[in-house]
Amino acid sequence: xxxxxxxxxxxxxxxxxxxxxxxxxxxKPTKVTEAGYxxxxxxxxxxLQNILLFRELQxxxxxxxxxxxxPDFDPSEAIAQQIELLELQYKHIGKLITxxxxxxxxxxxxxxxxxxxxxxxxxxxxxxxxKWGNTKxxxxxxxxxxxxxxxxxxxxxxxxxxxxxxxxxxxxxTPNADEVQKKISALQKFITDNYYVCTNEILSGLGEMYVCDxxxxxxxxxxxxxxxxxxxxxxxxxxxxx
Numbered sequence: 198x199x200x201x202x203x204x205x206x207x208x209x210x211x212x213x214x215x216x217x218x219x220x221x222x223x224x225k226p227t228k229v230t231e232a233g234y235x236x237x238x239x240x241x242x243x244x245l246q247n248i249l250l251f252r253e254l255q256x257x258x259x260x261x262x263x264x265x266x267x268p269d270f271d272p273s274e275a276i277a278q279q280i281e282l283l284e285l286q287y288k289h290i291g292k293l294i295t296x297x298x299x300x301x302x303x304x305x306x307x308x309x310x311x312x313x314x315x316x317x318x319x320x321x322x323x324x325x326x327x328k329w330g331n332t333k334x335x336x337x338x339x340x341x342x343x344x345x346x347x348x349x350x351x352x353x354x355x356x357x358x359x360x361x362x363x364x365x366x367x368x369x370x371t372p373n374a375d376e377v378q379k380k381i382s383a384l385q386k387f388i389t390d391n392y393y394v395c396t397n398e399i400l401s402g403l404g405e406m407y408v409c410d411x412x413x414x415x416x417x418x419x420x421x422x423x424x425x426x427x428x429x430x431x432x433x434x435x436x437x438x439x
Contacts (some may be wrong), residue, residue: 201234221262372431381400
């Protein structure tokens, strides 16, 4: 067991920050002595390590807490996701360094803003948050899942794929077409009725996940034809921007 000062010394995290993590329930000490000293064991240090990795990836504390507190949280899968995100950031920073050196050596001859694009990183972050986020929507889904038998679950899943199939049939239209937007509204209502209250914020995150999660993308494209998942993502982006 280590005191809060010892933990601060070996991790570089200030005592004040550790106290704050305790206050918000992000990292509770393993025990508090009768004298009021916070003590941390290896399990707590392991959680702190996860917190610090997610902080390096710019995840807000509230979202980190939701991820780590998720009943389905898998540390081994999480570290694999953290590595993927770090590699994406490493690749992004490498491009920025190369671009900056070109400016340093040659001067600004052409405007290139592609190197500032972080959409790939943001998509993967959205997938991580959607997977582990122990949100109200997640709890609502789990509660409905308890009361849902296997037969009705399969029926609901088929009905959802039918919605995607219908959206796939509208790919000849633009994502902002009225008919497409009405179908996105129907998709949002279907999710709310059968899974959890699907706010625009949640729907926006789902739109990104439909593309960045290979399983979702393949199933949606199978239902509505190649490119359906990306078309749905674009249509959702339009819908949520209104």
